[in-house]
Amino acid sequence: MLTFHSDATGRRRARTELDEGRLVAPYECPERVELVLDRVRQTGLGDIREPETFGLSPVLAVHDRGYVDFIAACWDDWRAAGHAGEAIPSIWPARTMRGDVVPEHIDGRLGYYALAAETSICEGTFEAAMASKDIALSAVSHTLAGGEPAFGLCRPPGHHAASDQFGGYCFFNNAAIAAQHALARGARRVAILDVDFHHGNGTQQIFYARDDVLFASLHGDPRTCFPYFLGHADETGRGRGEGFNRNYPLPPGTAFDTWSRALDDALARIREAGCDLLLVSLGVDAFEHDPISAFKLTSDDFTELGRRLAGLGLPTTFLLEGGYAVEEIGLNAVNVLTGFEA
Numbered sequence: 001m002l003t004f005h006s007d008a009t010g011r012r013r014a015r016t017e018l019d020e021g022r023l024v025a026p027y028e029c030p031e032r033v034e035l036v037l038d039r040v041r042q043t044g045l046g047d048i049r050e051p052e053t054f055g056l057s058p059v060l061a062v063h064d065r066g067y068v069d070f071i072a073a074c075w076d077d078w079r080a081a082g083h084a085g086e087a088i089p090s091i092w093p094a095r096t097m098r099g100d101v102v103p104e105h106i107d108g109r110l111g112y113y114a115l116a117a118e119t120s121i122c123e124g125t126f127e128a129a130m131a132s133k134d135i136a137l138s139a140v141s142h143t144l145a146g147g148e149p150a151f152g153l154c155r156p157p158g159h160h161a162a163s164d165q166f167g168g169y170c171f172f173n174n175a176a177i178a179a180q181h182a183l184a185r186g187a188r189r190v191a192i193l194d195v196d197f198h199h200g201n202g203t204q205q206i207f208y209a210r211d212d213v214l215f216a217s218l219h220g221d222p223r224t225c226f227p228y229f230l231g232h233a234d235e236t237g238r239g240r241g242e243g244f245n246r247n248y249p250l251p252p253g254t255a256f257d258t259w260s261r262a263l264d265d266a267l268a269r270i271r272e273a274g275c276d277l278l279l280v281s282l283g284v285d286a287f288e289h290d291p292i293s294a295f296k297l298t299s300d301d302f303t304e305l306g307r308r309l310a311g312l313g314l315p316t317t318f319l320l321e322g323g324y325a326v327e328e329i330g331l332n333a334v335n336v337l338t339g340f341e342a
């Protein structure tokens with residue numbers, strides 16, 4: 001299987017993440033990509049290619065123009081305001097205020113376009129996000145062209161990014177951008193299966209009222225897990241999208257026996273919906289030793305996940321999302337891919 005990778009993902013090297021009331025070194029760090037790449041080489045998974053550049057139009061097909069302009073300018077605007085640290089929001093259009101006027105001051109704009117405060121914006125963030133979506137677009141293009149599976153070594157991840165909000169380490173929604181691109185290139189219905197520990201709130205929001213993208217997500221129950229405000233089982237889609245959103249919230253401590261029953265149900269729904277392309281939002285933070293997550297999947301379970309995905313028999317593109325046990329991130333991510341190919 002081909003892997004798509006760019007050194008430009010390393011342009012984002014944030015120094016700060018707001019975690020438990022402290023600023024810590026971010027969990028979502030450039031080493032993640034380097035370690036997965038090492039494992040791809042070690043296992044001889046296949047060639048590693050640079051992405052092509054697709055520009056902004058596929059981004060604007062799923063994200064709001066004002067939001068994209070904000071991400072592009074945020075760091076410069078923040079610095080121009082004379083702020084010392086990395087850009088972190090501190091005020092939001094919360095329930096009791098107005099959310100229909102975009103502020104001019106960077107502090108207000110930052111809150112308007114943010115859904116969480118753990119994710120700092122720093123120099124190189126926009127450039128890395130651009131590289132990450134180009135990796136996703138190149139990988140899905142490869143799958144569309146010849147039916148072959150592909151792996152997009154995306155970073156920053158994408159699934160928390162909504163049409164006009166960043167957070168959860170995500171800026172552009174790589175899977176949503178790739179799905180929309182596939183539809184523009186003739187795919188009829190795309191399945192996005194999200195196996196990251198966290199609910200893919202951004203992907204769900206983008207496609208919630210549509211039946212041309214089926215979104216299914218297995219994740220920590222939002223009653224106790226980030227992102228807290230989306231991902232419940234009763235969110236099944238709206239309008240013509242009714243039935244095309246499936247959430248599997250699972251309790252902390254969930255291991256592969258329970259997790260894989262939800263997986264099999266999601267796979268059955270994908271089969272039933274007649275999808276012609278599978279995008280896997282491949283977070284490996286469901287791993288038992290992940291530092292910020294609460295599921296109990298083992299490294300071998302990731303191999304079995306790959307095998308079950310192959311059982312669908314669909315053209316498949318894998319896009320990296322989360323996974324913060326950096327020592328094992330290469331093993332776990334590549335186990336899914338080798339399991340798929342076995």
Ligand code: SP5
Pocket residue numbers: 019020118157158159160168169170196198226283285291292321322323
């Ligand atoms: C793509 C992805 O996996 N994003 C995850 C973002 C989660 N951010 C907030 C996590 C807060 C968890 N706090 C853990 C405490 C460990 N000190």
Ligand code: ZN
Pocket residue numbers: 196197198283285321322323
């Ligand atoms: Zn995650």
